[in-house]
Amino acid sequence: MRNLDITTLRSFVAVADSGGVTRAAGFLHLTQSAVSMQLKRLEELLGLALLDRSGRTIALTASGEQLLVYARRMVALNDEVIGRLTDQAYEGEIVLGVPHDIVYPAIPQVLKQFHAAFPRVKVQLVSSYTRALKEKFGRGECDLILTTETSVDPGAQTLCHKPLRWIGAPGGAAWRQKPLKLAFGRLCTFRPRVIEALDAANIAWDVIVETESDRTIEATVSADLAVHTMIEGTEPPHLERIEHAGALPDLAMQMINLYGAQTKKGVVHDTLADFLRRSFSSMETARLRAG
Structure with missing residues (x-):
């Protein structure tokens, strides 16, 4: 009978999430060689290649993708059991x-x-x-x-880099208007750089909403009265990324x-x-x- 080891599965999940053995080793507070050895033992136990090491970053094989689903569940269940039984401390x-x-x-x-x-x-x-x-x-x-x-x-510590994107109402046309109508939070750190990019592109703009409420911004933008900027992947389902084909300037990576x-x-x-x-x-x- 073959048994999967939770520590090895945890290393496998960390490598899959981080895209490399070196970063995973840092997260796990292990040496790079220890993580590599665990992955090798896991592949030998299953008789399968789990990682595609041919590219610039480590990618999962089809078998690795399949194992990752189970590995996440097993690690999570292990942590839940340990937490439930030892949480008094x-x-x-x-x-x-x-x-x-x-x-x-x-x-x-x-x-x-x-x-x-x-x-x-x-x-x-x-x-x-x-x-x-x-x-x-x-x-x-x-x-x-x-x-x-x-x-x-x-x-x-920088965890990741994400592009800043122009966001508008689904199927909206506010981004085509001149001057460009903007909705921003008063303390938004994106705002100065967005305005700087618009000025550099000689695009006239007007801030029509300046608020401390994200809901106010979302309501204005979803009504197609203004546009906003958000980090890619964080936009709510009632807003969408504007495909402006270069009509608006590219924004800084965050x-x-x-x-x-x-x-x-x-x-x-x-x-x-x-x-x-x-x-x-x-x-x-x-x-x-x-x-």
């Missing part, structure tokens, strides 16, 4: 700050995973703008924060950065940081494969 609260625009789709899954591992630990989710979150973090009001920036401060994880602060803190790394690193892997 871990109680309290951890504060996580996330910009409004990247809460979906990654954060709900991270919170679900974390709750399964530490059901008695409360995660206080603070959703705000990058600037405000960095101020809170500087005052010690958040344990971990994510940010969306075009650079990274010393001590932070970094999603993690602050507060540069030093180990205990299993609860470090586990939440690892869940965040894996979730956003899988987005980076998907972007590289698509590119």
Whole structure:
């Protein structure tokens, strides 16, 4: 009888999510050779090639894709069992700050995973703008924060790069109007760079909505009264990416950065940081494969 090892499956999932052995080893706090050996043993146990190593990044074979579905479930179930039976040692609260625009789709899954591992630990989710979150973090009001920036401060870690896209109403025409009507948050870090790009392209613009409410922006844009910008993949289903064929300027690539994880602060803190790394690193892997 052959038995799959959870530690080996965890390494396999980490490699699949991060797109490489080196990054996976960092997430798992193992050496690169240890992770490579685990993957080799897993392939030998199953008698299957799970990884295609011929490209610039490691890709999964058809068998690897199939195993990944089961491996995620087995690792998650293992963590849930351990968490349920040993959670008495871990109680309290951890504060996580996330910009409004990247809460979906990654954060709900991270919170679900974390709750399964530490059901008695409360995660206080603070959703705000990058600037405000960095101020809170500087005052010690958040344990971990994510940010969306075009650079990274010393001590932070860049989890992935995502392009900024023009967003409008499905089938809308607001992007064709002159001047271009914009809807933005008052503290939105994208706004200055978007306006700079429009000015450089000699495109007239007018901010018709300036608010602290994301719902106000979404309502205005979905009514086809203005356009907005969002990180690719975070747009809600009632809005869509504008296919402008070059009529609007390209926008800067954004970094999603993690602050507060540069030093180990205990299993609860470090586990939440690892869940965040894996979730956003899988987005980076998907972007590289698509590119």
